[in-house]
Amino acid sequence: MGRIDEVFKILTQLEKEKQEGISAADIASILGMDRSNVSRYLNILYKNRRVEKINGRPVLYKSIKGYTSSVCDEEDPYIGFNNSLDKLVGARQSLAIPIQKAKAAILYPPKGLHTLLLGETGVGKSMFAKLMYQFAIESKVVVENAPFIRFNCADYADNPNLLTAQIFGVKKGAYTGADRDRDGLLKKADKGFIFLDEIHRLPPQGQEMLFTYIDNGFFRPLGDAENLIRVDVRIIAATTEDPKSHLLKTFTRRIPMIITLPPIRDRSLSERYSLIETFIREESHRLGMSIYINKNSIISYLLYDCPNNIGQLKSDIQLACAKAFLRYKSEQDDYLIINQGDLPNHVRKGILNINQYRKEIDELLNSTYDVLKFDQHERLPLSLKEDENISGDFYTAIEERLESLKEAGMDEQAINEIMNIDIESHFRKYIGHIYRRFDRRGISNVVNEDILQVAEEILLLAQKHLGKEFDEKIYFGLSFHLERSIERIRRGEKIYNPKLNFIRINYEEEFLFAVKIAKLLDNKFNIETPVDEIGYLAMFFTTDSNNKFIEKKPKVGVIVAMHGRSTASSMVEVANSLIGVEHAVALDMPLSMNPKIMYELTKNKVLEVHEGKGVIMMVDMGSLTNFGDMIWEETGIEVRTIEKVSTPMVIEVLRKVILGYELDEVVNSFVGKVSIKDEVSKPMRDENVIITACFTGDGASKKLESIIRANLDGKNLEIVPINIIDEERLEKRIDRLANKYNVMAIVATVDIDIDYIPFVAAMDILQGDGIERLKKIIEQENIYSKIGESLQEHITNLDGKEVTRDIKYLIRSIEKGLGIEVVSDAKIGIVLHIAFLIDNLLNGVVPRKFDNLEVYSNLYAKEMGIVKRSILFVEKKYGISVEEDELAYILKLFLLNQKGV
Numbered sequence: 001m002g003r004i005d006e007v008f009k010i011l012t013q014l015e016k017e018k019q020e021g022i023s024a025a026d027i028a029s030i031l032g033m034d035r036s037n038v039s040r041y042l043n044i045l046y047k048n049r050r051v052e053k054i055n056g057r058p059v060l061y062k063s064i065k066g067y068t069s070s071v072c073d074e075e076d077p078y079i080g081f082n083n084s085l086d087k088l089v090g091a092r093q094s095l096a097i098p099i100q101k102a103k104a105a106i107l108y109p110p111k112g113l114h115t116l117l118l119g120e121t122g123v124g125k126s127m128f129a130k131l132m133y134q135f136a137i138e139s140k141v142v143v144e145n146a147p148f149i150r151f152n153c154a155d156y157a158d159n160p161n162l163l164t165a166q167i168f169g170v171k172k173g174a175y176t177g178a179d180r181d182r183d184g185l186l187k188k189a190d191k192g193f194i195f196l197d198e199i200h201r202l203p204p205q206g207q208e209m210l211f212t213y214i215d216n217g218f219f220r221p222l223g224d225a226e227n228l229i230r231v232d233v234r235i236i237a238a239t240t241e242d243p244k245s246h247l248l249k250t251f252t253r254r255i256p257m258i259i260t261l262p263p264i265r266d267r268s269l270s271e272r273y274s275l276i277e278t279f280i281r282e283e284s285h286r287l288g289m290s291i292y293i294n295k296n297s298i299i300s301y302l303l304y305d306c307p308n309n310i311g312q313l314k315s316d317i318q319l320a321c322a323k324a325f326l327r328y329k330s331e332q333d334d335y336l337i338i339n340q341g342d343l344p345n346h347v348r349k350g351i352l353n354i355n356q357y358r359k360e361i362d363e364l365l366n367s368t369y370d371v372l373k374f375d376q377h378e379r380l381p382l383s384l385k386e387d388e389n390i391s392g393d394f395y396t397a398i399e400e401r402l403e404s405l406k407e408a409g410m411d412e413q414a415i416n417e418i419m420n421i422d423i424e425s426h427f428r429k430y431i432g433h434i435y436r437r438f439d440r441r442g443i444s445n446v447v448n449e450d451i452l453q454v455a456e457e458i459l460l461l462a463q464k465h466l467g468k469e470f471d472e473k474i475y476f477g478l479s480f481h482l483e484r485s486i487e488r489i490r491r492g493e494k495i496y497n498p499k500l501n502f503i504r505i506n507y508e509e510e511f512l513f514a515v516k517i518a519k520l521l522d523n524k525f526n527i528e529t530p531v532d533e534i535g536y537l538a539m540f541f542t543t544d545s546n547n548k549f550i551e552k553k554p555k556v557g558v559i560v561a562m563h564g565r566s567t568a569s570s571m572v573e574v575a576n577s578l579i580g581v582e583h584a585v586a587l588d589m590p591l592s593m594n595p596k597i598m599y600e601l602t603k604n605k606v607l608e609v610h611e612g613k614g615v616i617m618m619v620d621m622g623s624l625t626n627f628g629d630m631i632w633e634e635t636g637i638e639v640r641t642i643e644k645v646s647t648p649m650v651i652e653v654l655r656k657v658i659l660g661y662e663l664d665e666v667v668n669s670f671v672g673k674v675s676i677k678d679e680v681s682k683p684m685r686d687e688n689v690i691i692t693a694c695f696t697g698d699g700a701s702k703k704l705e706s707i708i709r710a711n712l713d714g715k716n717l718e719i720v721p722i723n724i725i726d727e728e729r730l731e732k733r734i735d736r737l738a739n740k741y742n743v744m745a746i747v748a749t750v751d752i753d754i755d756y757i758p759f760v761a762a763m764d765i766l767q768g769d770g771i772e773r774l775k776k777i778i779e780q781e782n783i784y785s786k787i788g789e790s791l792q793e794h795i796t797n798l799d800g801k802e803v804t805r806d807i808k809y810l811i812r813s814i815e816k817g818l819g820i821e822v823v824s825d826a827k828i829g830i831v832l833h834i835a836f837l838i839d840n841l842l843n844g845v846v847p848r849k850f851d852n853l854e855v856y857s858n859l860y861a862k863e864m865g866i867v868k869r870s871i872l873f874v875e876k877k878y879g880i881s882v883e884e885d886e887l888a889y890i891l892k893l894f895l896l897n898q899k900g901v
Contacts, residue, residue, distance in 0.1 A: 004041045004044060004045065006031060007027055007031070007038055007041040007042065007045070008045055008050060008051070008063070010027045010030050010031060011027060011042075011051065011061060011062075011063055012063050014026055014027070014030075015062065015063060020054075020060065021054045021060025021061060021062050022060060022061050022062070023058045023059065023060055023061075024038040024039040024042055024058070024059070024061075025038075025058065025491070027042075042061050045061075046061070049064060050063065050064060051063050051064060052064055058487075083135055083138050083139075084131045084134035084135050084138060085099045085102055085103060085131050085132070085134075085135045086099065087131075088128075088131065089271050089274040089275050089278065090267055090268070090271040090274075093267070093268055093270075093271055094262050094266065094267045094268065094271060095261070095262075098128070098259045098260070098261055101257060101259045102115070102128070102131075102132050102135070102259060103135065104257070105132070105257040105259075106132060106135055106136045106139060106141055106234075107139060107141065111232065111234070112136075112141065112234050113256045113257040114214060114234065114235040114236070114237075114254070114255050114256065114257065115132070115234075115235070115236045115237070115255065115257040115258075115259060116199070116236075116237050116238070116239070116243065116252070116255040116257070116258045116259070117129060117236065117237065117238040117239075117259050117260075117261060118238075118239060118240075118243065118258060118259065118260040118261070119238075119240065119260060119261035119262070119263070120240055120263045120308075120309055121240055121308050121309065121311070122264075122308040122309030122310050122311030122312055123261040123262065123263055123264070123309045123310060124261060124309070124310050124311075125197070125238040125261060126150070126195070126197060126238070128259075128261060129150075129193075129195040129236045129238065130148065130150075130195070132193075132236060133146075133148045133192075133193045133195075133236075136193070136234075142191065142192055142193075142234075143191070146191055146192035146193070147188060147189050147190070147191065147192035147193070148189075148192055148193045148195070149185045149188055149189040149192070149193070149194045149195065150194075150195045150197065151166065151167065151185050151194065151195070151196055151197065152197040152198055153196060153197065153198045153199055153200075153201035153202045154197070154198040154201045157198075157201040160203040160205070160206070161174070161175040161222065163201070163202065163203065163206060164202075164203065164205060164206040164209065164222050165182065165184065165221075165222045166184060166185060167184050167185050167186055167194075167196070167202075167206060167209075167210070168184040168186055168206075168209055168219055168220070168221050168222055169181075169182055169183045169184030169186075169187060169221035169222065169224075169229070170182050170184070170221055170222045170223055170224075171221050171222065171223040171224040172223075173223065174221075174222045174223020174224075175222075175223070181221075182221075183221075184221060186213065186219065186229075186231060186233055187229055187231055189231070189233045190231040190232060190233060191231075191232055191233075192233065192234070193233065193234045193235075193236060194233050194234075194235055194236070195236045195237075195238070196235065196236070196237045196238070197237075197238050198238065198239060198240070199237040199238060199239050199247065200239045200240075200241045200243075200246035200247060204248060207247065207248045207250075207251040208248070208250070208251075209222075210235070210251065211248075211250055211251045211254045213231075213233075214235070214254045214255075215254065217230055217231075217232075218230040218231075219231075235255075237255065243258075263309050264306050264309045264310060264313065265305075265306070269302050269357065269360050269361070269364055270364055272301075272302055272313070273298075273302060273364060275310060275313060275314075276298065276301050276302070276313070276317065277374065279313065279314045279317040279318070280293065280317060280321070280374045281374050283317065283318060283321040284374050287321075287325060287336070289336060290335070290336070290373055290374065291321065291324070291336055291337075291338065291373075291374050292335055292336065292337040292338070292371050292372065292373050292374075293337065293338040293339075293371070293372050293374070294337070294338070294339050294340070294371055294372075295365065295371070295372065295574070296340055296351055296570065296574060296647075297320070297338055297339060297340055297342075297343055298365065298372060299350065299351050299354060299361060299365070300340065300343055300347050300348055300349075300350035300351045301313070301316070301317065301343075301347060301350065302350065302357075302361065302364075303350035303351065303353040303354065303357055303361075304346060304347045304348075304349060304350025304353075305346070305349075305350070316343070316344055316347050319344055320338050320342040320343050320344070320347070321338065321342075323338075323341075323342040324336055324337060324338045324339075324342045327342075337371070340647075351566070351570055352564075352565065352566055354566060354570065355566065448483060450524075450525075451479055451482050451483050451486070452479055454482065454520075454521070454524060455475060455478045455479040455482060456475065457520075458478065458517055458520070459474065459475060459478065461513075461516075461517070462513065462541050465513050466509065466510065466513060466541055468541070474540055477540065478540050481536070481537075481540070482521070485533055485536070486521070486525050486527060489527045489528070489529065489530070489533070490525075490527060495530050495532045495533045495536075496532055497532035497533070497535040497536055500531065500532055500535040503535045503538050503539065503542075504535065507538055507539075507541075507542045510538040510539075510541040510542050511534065511535070511538040513538070513541055514534045514535070514537040514538040514541065515534055517537055518533070518534050518537065554611035554612045554613050555583065555611055555613055555657050555658065555660065556611075556613045556614050556615065556616055556657045556661070556662070556663050556666060557585075557606070557609035557610055557611060557613070557614070557615035557616065558583060558584040558585070558609075558615070558616050558618070558650075558653060558654055558657055559584075559585055559586075559587060559602070559605055559606065559609060559615060559616070559617050559618070560572050560575075560584060560585070560586050560587070560618045560619075560645065560650055561586075561587040561589060561598075561602060561617060561618070561619050561620075561624050561627070562586075562587075562588060562589065562619065562620045562624075562645075563589050563590075563591060563620055563621065563622065563624070564588060564589070564590070564591070565588055565590050566588055567588060567620070568586035568587055568588045568589075569586040569588055570647075571586070571645070571646075571647045571650045572584045572585065572586035572650065573586075574647050574650075574651070575647065575650040575651045575654045576654070581654070581658055583654060583657065583658060584650065584653075584654050585605060585609060587601060587602055587605060589624065595622075595623040595718075598623070598624070598627075599623075599627055599630065599631075602617075602624075602627050602631065603627075603631050603634065603635065606631050606635065606637055606639060607635065607637070610637050613662070613663060614637065614638040614639065614640065614663035615637060615638070615639045615640075616639075616640055616641075616642060616653060616657070616663065616666060616667065617639055617640070617641045617642070618641075618642045618645040618649065618650055618653060619641060619642070619643055619645060620643070620644065620645060621643070621644075621687070622687045622718070622741070623687075623718060625641060625643050627639075627641075628640060628641035629641070638663060640663060640667045642667065652669075653666055656669065687716075687717070687718050687741050687742065688716055688717040688718070688741070688742050688744050688778075688781060689717065689718050689719070689720055689737070689741035689742060689743050689744065690708060690717060690718075690719050690720070690743075690744055690745050690746075690747060690774070691719075691720050691721075691722060691734065691737060691743060691745070691746045691747070691748075692704040692705050692708070692719060692720070692721045692722075692747045692748070693721070693722050693746065693747070693748035693749070693750075693752065694721075694748065694749045694762075704721075704747050704762055704765055705719045705721055707765055707766070707771075708747065708765065708771070708774065711771045711774075712771070712774065712775070712778070717744065717778070718741070720737065720741070722737075731754060734746065734752075734754055734757065738756075738757070738809075742781070742805060743757050744757075744758070744774075744777050744778065744781055745757065745758045745759070745760055745774060745777050746758070746759050746760070747759075747760045747761075747762060747765055747770065747774075748761070748762060749762045755812065755813040755816045755817065755870075756809040756810075756812045756813045756816075757809075757812065758773075758777055758812065760773055760774060780824060780827075783824070783827070783828065784804050784805070784808050784831070785801075785804075787800075787804050787828060787831050787832070788800045788801035788802075788803075788804035788805070789801065791803065791804060791832075791835055794836075795835060795836065795839040796839060796843065797838075797839050797842040797843065798835065798838060798839055798842070798878075800835075803835050803838060804831055804835065806873075806874060806877065807830070807831045807834045807835060807874075808831070810834065810870055810871060810873075810874055811827060811830060811831070813870040814866065814867055814870045814890075814894055815894070817866035817867075817869070817870055818863060818866055818894060818895075818898075820894065820895075820898040820899070821898060821899050822894055822897050822898055822899070823897055823898070823899055826893070826897030829893070829897075830890075830893050830894070830897075833889070833890070833893060834874075834890065837882070837886055838874070838878050838880060841878075841880040841881075841882070842878065842879075842880065847883055847885055847886050848885065848889075849885050850884075850885040850886075850888040850889055853884060853885055853888055856888050856892075857884060857888065860888075860891060860895075863891055863895070864884075864887055864888065864891060867887050867890055867891050867894075868887055871887070871890075
């Protein structure tokens with residue numbers, strides 16, 4: 001029995017004792033469930049007309065006569081529907097007409113109507129056909145064990161005779177290979193259904209035989225001119241094609257019922273959410289454990305382009321679950337959670353559509369947390385709205401918030417710190433929400449008159465003792481709060497205030513006044529107000545008539561700046577939402593935006609958010625990494641930069657800032673947490689960079705920059721000047737830049753010997769030869785870029801662009817070591833050879849043997865050593881071991897294709 005049925009069952013049992021109606025709290029106390037969850041289940045039952053609601057304080061529920069707790073199947077997520085077709089997601093929305101037609105086709109006298117299902121790949125035609133069959137059984141149109149035969153015509157499309165024989169049977173000798181008489185599927189489906197998928201693959205001869213059966217009720221096996229076979233079969237056919245173009249008119253005229261199933265793009269977001277929920281719960285059932293997923297991942301699944309419809313959606317969800325499960329097992333986590341990194345790349349792009357659908361998303365996921373939980377035991381749609389009388393209270397919201405943070409795996413200290421921040425924000429929203437929903441006349445319908453009088457008395461006393469004016473917002477909020485808190489105290493429910501000590505210290509006057517009010521309440525209502533509740537009462541009195549808290553202390557500013565149209569906005573939205581503030585600000589930098597414009601926008605934003613405590617810039621890559629230092633120098637505002645930022649990092653920075661951490665404390669807490677690639681690794685940015693270097697970082701370096709820009713105008717590249725005299729070794733600094741950018745060349749006033757990056761002397765730039773060399777380097781980079789894009793479609797374990805860049809560095813390193821230069825055309829072949837080698841090794845493919853390896857290795861011992869040393873970083877990065885045979889092949893490619901050979 002499902003949890004909803006349990007709730008309904010307890011309700012009907014309690015009705016025998018309490019005729020006036022049952023509250024959510026009554027049921028929760030018996031089942032040991034959270035009252036807010038019981039309330040949600042009751043709302044589902046109400047929406048599906050299984051119970052009626054009696055408005056009041058509290059809201060009461062009564063079962064509707066005629067329903068019993070066994071009405072709904074345990075696995076049925078759509079309570080109140082009692083047949084297979086009505087259980088489909090969208091049964092009362094996009095599938096309402098298709099289901100109506102399907103029922104008519106099944107029930108139409110005397111023997112129903114043959115049906116043709118139309119729709120794109122993956123819309124669920126096979127499932128719809130099977131549910132039509134199940135509906136026929138439930139309606140007693142066919143017997144319970146009636147056959148349901150499914151056949152995909154595409155499986156035999158290359159052999160028309162065999163395809164026709166599969167359906168109708170065949171007489172021995174009808175065609176080559178027909179060595180015996182065989183019954184067809186149509187005969188096996190007698191008294192039941194046959195589902196012919198991809199019916200457009202059935203040849204004209206087969207279609208004619210089929211409509212002959214439809215007309216007459218009998219058919220002849222292929223090649224049999226004598227025997228007639230009579231069967232009673234209902235036909236459901238399906239196709240992804242236009243029936244007018246791919247089926248005979250004489251055939252389609254005999255299929256009276258045509259049903260079109262909509263693609264997922266034409267279905268509502270609420271329907272897609274139900275599908276997502278169903279598929280995640282299926283995986284949870286398969287794994288036997290709860291699955292958590294962050295809210296942004298749900299949004300991505302709701303909004304991504306899903307051309308192959310429901311089938312693809314299910315596959316994409318299974319892939320994410322598999323990745324999350326692998327991480328859960330390998331890292332021995334305490335829970336299994338799906339985050340953005342687990343989603344296929346094309347799914348992650350869905351969140352980029354958030355601005356277009358923000359209103360619908362907010363309506364659908366309005367009451368959800370940042371981390372959602374799914375398991376195999378409950379089937380509760382997340383999009384339920386609360387009862388208009390506000391079935392959840394302030395405490396419930398805090399408890400649910402606390403539970404969601406625990407379920408997200410946060411430790412107790414982090415939870416308390418976040419709750420400390422969140423509770424003020426929630427408090428303000430709570431008061432404002434109450435004020436918008438009720439006026440003085442309306443509030444008397446839901447709050448006891450005694451409590452309204454006490455609330456008014458309390459605020460008059462507060463005005464006298466604290467010298468503050470309190471408007472109706474506070475009156476309404478306090479009235480509702482007292483209604484709920486007194487009820488909880490009487491029921492003996494625990495009240496928890498994680499901010500109690502903070503309130504006691506920082507709002508001492510208001511806290512002492514709340515202590516007096518608690519005594520008043522104790523005497524009036526015969527209760528004992530706990531100290532945690534006194535803390536909540538004090539918060540009402542810290543609020544002035546404009547619903548503002550006492551003047552806040554200045555804090556460190558937080559700016560998140562990212563490439564892309566909404567990357568920064570998405571991160572900031574999640575962080576601000578989780579912490580419960582609006583402190584962090586976002587700056588999105590579309591790839592087409594000029595960096596100079598972005599710099600000015602960023603500088604102005606720094607000036608705007610600066611409160612005297614400095615500003616933290618959190619960035620991803622490219623020119624953004626330099627903005628902080630430049631703004632610091634220009635404005636005098638201390639700006640510190642954190643790179644390679646993720647959403648959890650933004651949340652952590654924001655949490656510390658709101659708690660009052662100083663600038664250095666926040667930044668230093670991240671030292672060592674941001675990974676730095678070892679030696680030569682993939683450039684983390686897509687920007688092409690030329691490094692100019694001299695002894696000061698100015699002077700010649702700036703001159704070189706201006707010459708290069710003048711001659712390479714229009715090329716997609718950045719120029720980064722550095723000074724040579726520094727506390728860090730120059731090579732180490734260049735390695736670090738190579739981790740950030742695609743470094744194409746180094747131009748310097750002194751010879752800089754870096755194996756994997758071409759060097760161009762400053763003198764050559766001044767004389768003009770160097771510019772020509774840079775142009776050739778850029779042309780070569782374009783070739784590498786195209787190779788990387790092409791490889792994306794041909795390798796399974798690697799990112800094409802990333803591995804191409806790594807191999808480019810490898811080629812340069814080997815060229816430098818061997819003292820040769822490989823012809824440009826041959827480099828394409830070398831990149832492809834090594835990329836497929838890495839991919840094959842990751843797939844466990846055994847490398848080929850090199851003929852006469854021992855002789856070749858002895859002959860080229862020095863050269864083999866150079867290749868082996870150069871390829872070490874590739875082996876380390878990709879976790880592979882390149883054997884001597886493949887090293888010999890690689891060396892041979894270099895030696896055979898060097899210039900001058």
